[in-house]
Amino acid sequence: MAEAVETPVHPVASRLAEWDAGVVSATETFRGELTVTVTRQNLRRVADFLRTAPDLKFDFLSDLTARDHFPAEPRFAVVYHLLSITHRITVRVQAWADGADPAVPSMTSVWPTANWHEREVFDLFGIRFDGHPDLSRILLPADWEGHPLRKDYSTRGPR
């Protein structure tokens, strides 16, 4: 994706590295915004840590969405935009999912607000969220075929 810009290490990135050096697979800063890439196996642990660590306290999940990099593999990136209302800091966390059977763990038990966001991503991208209490379509009718925000979905519709 974006070219990595040489900047001083972001405090949130260094805090994550200090907690568990192996958990972050990549970090980049673009226009002052930090993006932390983690594997989807580690996603739950990282989320728990980010939300509960007293000096980070990312208690507000602002947004949860995805990108489709078709035909590249891994195809999907699930993106979390976090905000700490207490400390006034933000971070973007992303995890990759394969195109064949895209799935990431659900964050509904960490941030309840993830519920509808995850349903939206499931609806429009077809990414499964393991552990979601009610993973069903939210914007499109239940009998809709296909996932419109995928890059191989024509803007003219499924036909």
Place this chain on the structure above:
Amino acid sequence: MPMTFETPAGTGEAMVLSMGPQHPSTHGVLRVALQLDGETVIDAKPDIGYLHTGIEKSCESKTYSQAITLTDRMDYLAPLSNNLCYCLAVEKLLGLEVPKRAQYVRVLLTEMTRIASHLVWLGTHAIDLGAMSVFLYCFREREEIMKIFELVSGQRMMTSYFRVGGLALEPPAGWMDRVAAFMETFPGHLNEYETLLTENRIWKMRTIGVGVVTPEDAIAWGMSGPTLRAAGVPYDVRKYFPYSSYEEFDFEVPTRTESDCYARYLLRLEEIRQSMRIVKQAMGKIPAEGPIRTDAPGIVAPQRENMKTEMEALIYHFKIFTEGFSPPPGQVYQRIESPRGEMCTYVVSDGSPKPFRVKFRSPCFVNLQALPLLCQNRLIADVVACIGTIDIVLGEIDR
């Protein structure tokens, strides 16, 4: 869509009632499936998507500038806030600095948008709860703001007035007089609404203690805007992450602790007053003359006069309107405080003239999710108050 509930029914016989999508208090096309025990709401499930138009998908086949017109059509009560959020995101992607004059005009107009949007909210919320006259007065004043928007941008609602790098047009001569005239008469009208509602016994009985949410729940469920601040959490993007020179303006972020419908009503009225403070300051700050667009050849359309006299300007004009501009690859997330809460735009560029991915974080989408929290164990009539109090715009929720 069939609605099933997992929560156990109460002692009596539980029934499922579908409220909407044609119900007048659901503000457009929202359906809420209610599980009822007598007249008590055991659980509520909002059913959305009736207005889904695939705006995010459409953005991917438009150039960055063309996509601005789509943002108007999401939150149709605050089109300028949407324009601003999207333009700021693309400007961040490009690394563009917007001239101060344009920034102040943006601040003035988005605060007018906030006033107009809160007026529609107040009017419709009041009519939902049976206060007819407030609705008529609110729309009378809102019309004045709509006229100012029309004067400036040529459109009442689908303004598309903010463009990447600045403003679409030079504001017309004398527009500030219209703003000043509005600011002169409006405080009196605001007091009129207060005399109709604030101490009104019926209004207080319908709103006090209704739709209470704890600050912990509000944060956990991602609520933002007046709903979050009425729970005592002072999160306002204008103060937290100032954009468009908001740090130069003197205003307060009102908060309350009661966290019920009445608190949110008082809070929004106070927000209107704070917006008026900002508008007044902006009126003093906006210079009479100066650039309204940043000087970025190849990105921002050249002045008409230059286009007729300079070869480069003509080429740039042609390139911008046929091909568009190509930001560097990268991803940005821009937050603003829309009238309804934290509105965000996530833009991803792959280096081509069309956005790779655009995602709008709709504050109403997130706030509506918490509706069951607000109206559980309350009466059906309170559901109407709760839907009104979170101030939803379905166009933005469904996108």
